[in-house]
Amino acid sequence: MFEPDVDLDTTGSYSTADPKTLVLARTSSNHPIGVSLRIASPPAESRVCVHFPQGSQPSRLDNQVIAAHGDSVLIKVSREGGSDKTKDYFVYNAGTAATGSPRPPSLSLLPPYSGYLRNDWTGILRRGEDDLVVACLKIETRKNDDNTPKEHVPEMLMFRSGKWWKIRWARIIGIENDELVYFWSSRVIPVGDNMLCWFCLHRGLIFYIVDDKRLVYKPLPDDPSSAHSGRNVCVTSAGNVVKFVNMFARCCCGGGGASECKHSKNCYAIKTWTLRMDSMTWVLDGMMDCTELWVLDAYKSLPRVRPEFPVVSMDEPHVIIFMVHEKEWWLIMQVDMRSKMLRSVYSYPKAHELKNVCAGKHLLPSKVSYYLNPYPGGTSQIDDTEQPPLGILDKQEAHDASNSKPLQSSSAESGVREILSALQEISMYGLTGDDTKKAISILTHGNGQRFISYLGVPKKLRKDWLLTEINASVG
Template sequence: MLKRLGLGCFDGLFRCRPSIIPLRSIHHHVPTSGHHRKPSELPPAATADDPAGWILLNKRGIRADDAFVAEADTVAYCHVFMGRLLRVSLRRAPPPASTFIYYDFPYSTPGEDDKTVIDEYFKEHVDMSEEKHDESVEEEEEEEEDVDESEKEEAENVDEWGIHVVAAHCDLVLLELSHEPCDHDSIHLLYRAGAAKRPSLALLPERDFLTKSEQLYTQQVFSPYSGDTCLVRRGDILLVELYHMYDRSLQQDMAEFCLLRHGARQWELKEPVPMIIQDEGSTERPRTRGGRDTIVPLGNRFVCWVRYETGFLLCDMGDEECPKVRYVPLPPGVCWDPKEYDDGNPKYSMNMGAAGDGASVVRFVSVDPHCCCGGPGRSTCMRSRYAFTINTWTMNLSMDDPLVWVKDGEIDCEELWGQPGYEGLPKGHLQCPIVSLDDPNIVCFLVANFPFVSSYEDRKVWMIQLNIKTKALLSAVQYTKDLWGVYHHLPVQIQS
């Protein structure tokens, strides 16, 4: 009997039943003084009939009942352990609303019965030797009883399984299926959306060797996770893992790559390559450990591994045998200080994303607190306790030419708070900026009323969409799922 259990831990899984509360366009939730605009006077939001070309994919999977399917044209199946399938589907929504991935564990696909699924699974995965065919009837009955017991045990434990999104690029989404009670192991699957053909879901091989950086620091093989692993669409390359190490003998920062190709059963390990430091005289250096805060793939060549405390690693996959890696600092003046933020997490106040149709331009967005006098840093006075400025920069990427951040946007919080449609929304710090994949001038944020309410039941979060160039508030929706899941989104170009 084959068991495919014993997977890694999953934090914060949110489960629900088939009844789905729709995301609602909102504009008035807290009474304020002055004139209130009617909904018809407010900036129009995107609708399901007129969708955007991209989505905000929430990274936390939602468990659904066996009979529930989010959208029929997004459904995909995969065998994960004996007699059970993993079924995933999407419920898409135009930004700034969230798109969610739903999953469950049916015994069969539509049109199949349980026995057919189990028989096919055994035929594919279990070696049915001649010796087993010659066993006695009594032994076969005992074996069937063991199988039934195993299936019963797996069915009882199925609620302990969870999915979350590791990475996404174009129509590909990397998923991790893990077992909550365990603190080791996991399996990974590739979901491919189907614009012209049916979506697919396939198991991926796990890496079974140590990298040099793992040998130096942990002696443990790390599973793909969002801080190191990126989906790439270049030739037959599918997944890229990057590890940063310092070679003491060479006194050089090095980058180490692991690659997984389409259809391959084994990962590949590339020799470490030296990092290109833009300013050798600078005291700034990439952090050697701790992972990255986000990864930005651009087209089929560049990938940016971003660390908000220092900068990002620009990787050129043009030569896969010897990829080039260049360290790039953050924009001048951007320096995350935990004392300046209530949440103590830089990823909630900064982000970097692809900018425009080109595959070599990035945009950096930072929400920076400022004092009532206009100076940088959080103020202690009540008047400007939640004052902030949204700053944006763009950069044209290159491995050889000088790299320069060009500041191209600045919005003061008072300008935003005075926008039509902002009435009733909390006047607190914006968080989690995400650059639109359709228009780099459009950025999505979240804003919460947490600092202004005392009870957990009164806590609310809204997702808003802002045009940085025109400083116009385009739309706002209330996030109605698990509040902690609101901090975990990826921009994805999945077409309907």
């Protein structure tokens, strides 16, 4: 899952970049940039890092991940902040490291566009190796010269086969044009390799079918309304299933509403719906009450507040990832709706930045790491040997993104010592010898990524985190 805000590097070098993912390019104004990825296993968030020459003053709002599909990520890049500065759009492609014919990552600059692509109205669709669609759908007001009422019409801006063009549509199937003024998009998701889906979290979904160039509207299920941060529309990789998650306030003790609840004003329930694409009908397939989470041993140290910003796992449609806010810190927790279990909890590492950006956000599901990883099903190798400096931006034009070395055995031994030292910092009461061995085994998985996730959890929650992971590994 990608964090929408990118990391910004203005040191003028690539010393912090992962060499296996680093790609260099130039902007439309011929300035050099670099893009690298910092991949982490869910529920931890992955990040895109944009590397600028020294002295650049990029704005975080002008450098963001807009969308992702398959092996590609759409990124907005601007070297200098401000509305009058040039904003470029790049497509990062992960290459084909996981196949028999490896191809290094690449970074392609889209053709120039005089306007800008709104993050919440723009999507990307990868259709095989040679076909890429980038589309922005906007609801425009069309002025009439004959004094008739103004019309609200959808306008599509699309990149495909190297050209931009505009397509004006007379109507969207399933909705009248005068209703479009109330529709606003929250995000765009790809569905299969032939559809993009724009969704408004309180109105519905608009599907664009690429091959026959149709726009089709589908309303959301008739379900209790909740805040924007309590619902989301996602797509899974297995069967390209569209899921709707709705989390709403309720009373757990029979009161008239959440505000009257004697137990907690933060009581809530979670519902999940699946859209059957053949009949375009919604099916309720999951429900979980907050009390089912609160009684779990793994939850006892967590705050009883309402989670936000749900994201459905691409690989496991019954698993939902939430963000939890308590005072000055944020957590990311993974909930299994089928087994009614709390799988894991992860401390959001850059919570202090939310004060200056926004109070939370939906993370962007992606399968980019599958293409970077030469061992499908696991995380990419991490090279913890010291890397030589990769040069200064204005002087280096090329870099081989595949010149990485395997993890050394001495590094693995050092990692086990670090894990043992970290385990000594928590109370081991209630953990058996077998549990300790299982904990070490869990924390050594992923070439260090699981251990990094463990260190990101507040110390008072680490024992519960370990017990949750141990129980999950047994199941």
